Amino acid sequence: MTEPFGARLRRATDERGPLCVGIDPHASLLAEWGLDDTVEGLERFSRTVVEAVADRVAVLKPQSAFFERFGSRGIAVLERSVEAARAAGALVVMDAKRGDIGSTMAAYAESFLHKDAPLFSDALTVSPYLGYGSLKPAVDTARENGAGLFVLALTSNPEGSEVQHALRADGRSIGATMLAHLAAENAGEEPLGSFGAVVGATLGDLSSYDLAINGPLLAPGIGAQGATPADLPRVFGAAVRNVLPNVSRGVLRHGPEVGALRASAERFAEEIRAAVAPA
Template identity: 60%
Template sequence: MTAPARVRPFGERLAAAMDVHGPLCVGIDPHASLLDAWGLPDDAAGLREFAHRVMDAVAGRVAAVKPQAAFFERHGSAGVAVLEEVVAAGRETGTLVVVDAKRGDIGSTMGAYADAFLRDGSPLAGDALTVSPYLGFGSLDPAVDLALATGRGLFVLCLTSNPEGPDVQHARTAQGVTVAAQVAARAAALNTGAASLGSIGLVVGATVGTAVRDAGVDLAAVAGPLLAPGVGAQGAGAAELAAVFGDARRQVLASSSRGVLAAGPEVGALRTAALEASSQAAAALR
């Protein structure tokens, strides 16, 4: 019996998609206010119409999409079913799907999250998952192991733009390094030997200013993708991206949600906004 072909690692697939489509990830964040602005009801039917319009507009035209799980989960099981449809649509159109669920727990519970979002055959398993390391990086081992075994990836929270973030991320360990720098170093170790981009990436806000330097984080050494929320409507342009990411700019997957979604509800307008945002991100990250 012939063994199944091994799936290319997520980092390699993402690097290829960024080369073709540019370094943009379109967030699918169906806030209640956006549903209203699009003339859609704040229920599962409105959510489904919203999500499918976004996928119709951008699938096959951008490097990745990033559905925010919370906005689907707030509609209960019917909303989670729509999230499964987004994952399936990504698979059918060859568009990478980063499920933005920021899961983080310990032991068997983390194992169950990994099973839900990273196991072959799970309807919630996209191409990558966002996770939180703030119960200790080792708590993510079940997700790391399963992601690497199935050709999927992780984006580990490192430096975030919320004002409370530095209280944890800039705190120093007993060895004198910041928590954020330790997280980055652990990700770098997991990417050792990757052919192109590694599959264990970081989440680094595009609007964090001097935080990378202040926390002593070596982003280039991570050798994995850097998911950068905050591009566009949240204020990060070329100058901010250069200041935050420096020599690691070519690793950045810029994420834009409101900047693209505000152009809806028409599919054509959404597509135009996404392609413009992708072009701007590519120019900013050269």
């Protein structure tokens, strides 16, 4: 049986530092690298990022949409990138934010979370806003294959608040409800549960939320969005040990030089490690 994602993630972050580097081949970023906005440019970009950091960072997070826009050839690049990243020792979180019901959610889960799927990833980002119960096919498939999920809970985009901060009849916010569901999924898991939340690093003081879900907290916003590693203890409090900060443009803007990409990723990893280390 495959070791659960949570255990593998804890070991990877202990060994390599708690850093997730995004693979986000925006058209503008391809241009900054001197690459054409083509499948060939996409492949060169992705291959370079994997070569630079997959053997030294804990997690890589490709954004599926930037590959999907090139159709089947783009998906083929994504498949090769996932395979190469995992072969180099990085865990892969597929950022696809899938969310649906019944057989459709099951099909999404089979696509990304089944160990025999071409796009098998160690974890998948999912949206719970058809109701947390709609994620059950993904939860079940993840458990069966040693994979994990990152559920959108408290995202950093301003529009997210109209859903995530809305109050239920019991007075609890939707975001807090999602965190409570995840805590239940992870109950009793050691050293870390496999079902995490996406919680923005730019949100400021989150002390009114119970972030102790015994699972990872994927935290976008470090770097280009304005948050810094030093902000993490203030934002996440006692849960900071389980935070997996995501940095995308802050690292990627140093490409296409492999050495510069590596140096940037290593610098972020060390700054984050220092920020979250026990006092």
